Amino acid sequence: MRRISLLFMIIICLFPIITYxxxxxxxxxxxxxxxxxxxxxxxxxxxxxxxxxxxxxxxxxxxxxxxxxxxxxxxxxxxxxxxxxxxxxxxxxxxxxxxxxxxxxxxxxxxxxxxSTHQPLWSEMKEPIMEAFQQLKQTVERGEQQAFETSLHQFLNQYEIIEPSVKIDVEPEWAKQVDIDLQRLQTPQFRQLSQDEQMKQLNDMEQHLQAVFDHVKKDEADSSLLWVMISTGSIIILTLTYVGWRKYRGEKEKNRTHEQE
The missing domain is CATH 1.20.120 (Four Helix Bundle (Hemerythrin (Met), subunit A))
Known part of the structure; x- marks a missing residue:
């Protein structure tokens, strides 16, 4: 009975943590x-x-x-x-x-x-953002400078919407790489490159952008709550195991005493 009371005391002590x-x-x-x-x-x-x-x-x-x-x-x-x-x-x-x-x-x-703990809403914007980037690449392939400026403006506006969320959910190195790419796209130096060089850089940028959507650092469950659940479960299991072991040991001693008698 005392052991069962101990188990309940442990659960009661952990209850405020779970509730919080x-x-x-x-x-x-x-x-x-x-x-x-x-x-x-x-x-x-x-x-x-x-x-x-x-x-x-x-x-x-x-x-x-x-x-x-x-x-x-x-x-x-x-x-x-x-x-x-x-x-x-x-x-x-x-x-x-x-x-x-x-x-x-x-x-x-x-x-x-x-x-959110998984699949944040911003990740659902992958398709329109990647499409906007594809349109940007197409303007470079066709050598349409004016269309490039328009497409770049549209793409930057699209990415700006998710940028703060990206920096919350994605490892810093991936988010930072995309920031570097975006800055490079807006420089006069990029416009002075040959078409082949521009396309090479755009292909690299596309991979970096794709990596952002592939590296969302979200767990399937909230880590603090998961820790509490694991800790609580472990303590309960250990307590029940201890109670069972003591019970088994008591019964074994009891049987031994009967045999000696």
Whole structure:
């Protein structure tokens, strides 16, 4: 009986840890839903309402102590900058509608990148981004300089939407390589290269871009919660094993005593 009580005491001691981890997850689930609501309102061009929802997000972020749950300064920087950017563009009525929506999408993807444990939303933008890059390559193959500038602008706008999320979910060396590629594309030196050299560099860039989508560093489950589950399970198993061993040993001693009698 005493051993069973010990098992229950261990579970009770671990219960607050499990509850805290679950609470963190529920808090980010709420923030994720709020950011999605803001995006849906923006898509429907209800910008004032979207702005109110983003303001509400700030209040809930503080209320839920979400900052303490972030894994790095990069995550905090990404969520702060994209939130401010979304708010700023929503209030800028002179900006194109598409640009205002894109900023809210960028923020929404960052929240999801922090909250999600696998298949972040930004990774679903692989197809349009890779297509935009293919169009860029085609303008170089055809030697269309003006079309190249237009395609480059479109591609950069597409990648800019996912860039903050990429830096949360992808190993730094892959994200940094794409940054270097994008900077090179925009330099006068790139335009002065021969067509063959330009195509060679573009093919290398395409591989680097593909690698970003192939190296999303997301686990199948939240690492903190998984650690708690493993630890709890291990302790319970060890306790049950110990109880079983003591019981077996007691019965063996009992049988030995009977045999001696």
């Amino acid at each position: 981890a679950a609470s963190d997850q529920a808090g980010w689930e709420k923030l994720d839903q709020i950011s999605d609501t803001a995006l849906q309102l923006a898509k429907n061009e209800r910008f004032e309402e979207a702005k109110e929802v983003l303001t509400y997000f700030s209040k809930e972020f503080l209320k839920l102590h979400a900052r303490e749950q972030l894994k790095s300064a990069d995550e905090l920087r990404a969520i702060t900058i994209t939130h401010e950017g979304a708010l700023k563009t929503l209030t800028a009525s002179t900006l194109p509608t598409e640009e205002r929506i894109d900023k809210v999408i960028q923020f929404r993807l960052v929240v999801d990148a922090i909250h």
